[in-house]
Amino acid sequence: MSDRSPVEAFWELARFHAKLNIAPSYFGPTPLEVVPPPAWAFGGTPEQADELLGLVLDGTKTATAGALWDYEADDWPMPSVGDLSIILDGSGHPRALLSTTQVDVVPFDQVGEEHARLEGEGDLSLASWREIHRRFFTEFAAHDRPFSADMPVVLQRFEVVYQSE
Secondary structure: OOOOOHHHHHHHHHHHHOOOOOOOHHHOOOHHHHOOOOEEOOOOOHHHHHHHHHHHHOOOOOEEEEEHHHHHHOOOOOOOOOOEEEEEOOOOOEEEEEEEEEEEEEEHHHOOHHHHHHHOOOOOOHHHHHHHHHHHHHHOOOOOOOOOOOOEEEEEEEEEEEEOO
16 A cells, blocks of 8 residues: 555656656656645635536636735745646545646736636626626635725636646
8 A cells, every 4th residue: 555645646647747757867856756736726615626627627717816815814825937736626636737827916806808718617707707706705715804806816827737537
């Protein structure tokens, strides 16, 4: 029986399939080979995690948004272009490896139609995005500030580098 966690086992496969371990072994292990990237799930519930992961895996969802205040409250590092993330399903199983391709921070009321469409949720309209995210940022806030139309939002675009079967 293996003593590796499911995330470590997924990371080993993902690194190989995404060709992330390109250094010859005589250089020794690289940080990519030793430390898996952060693992997290979309949404605030297991059901949301599964629904949003499904949109990612079928190519509909290529962007996400988070309240900057939540990053600050939870002391999370800001995402950067090139960052890798392991995405979990609603049961906590690793399912996809994402690479961040763009990061912007804008006020909630300045998020545009293109980002709303790239998130792949609802009817893909900006009005739908605003309603869904207003509810989410109110219900699942990690910070103690009330929702506001000018709250800073971290917009992140990504691509799927590897997905499990």
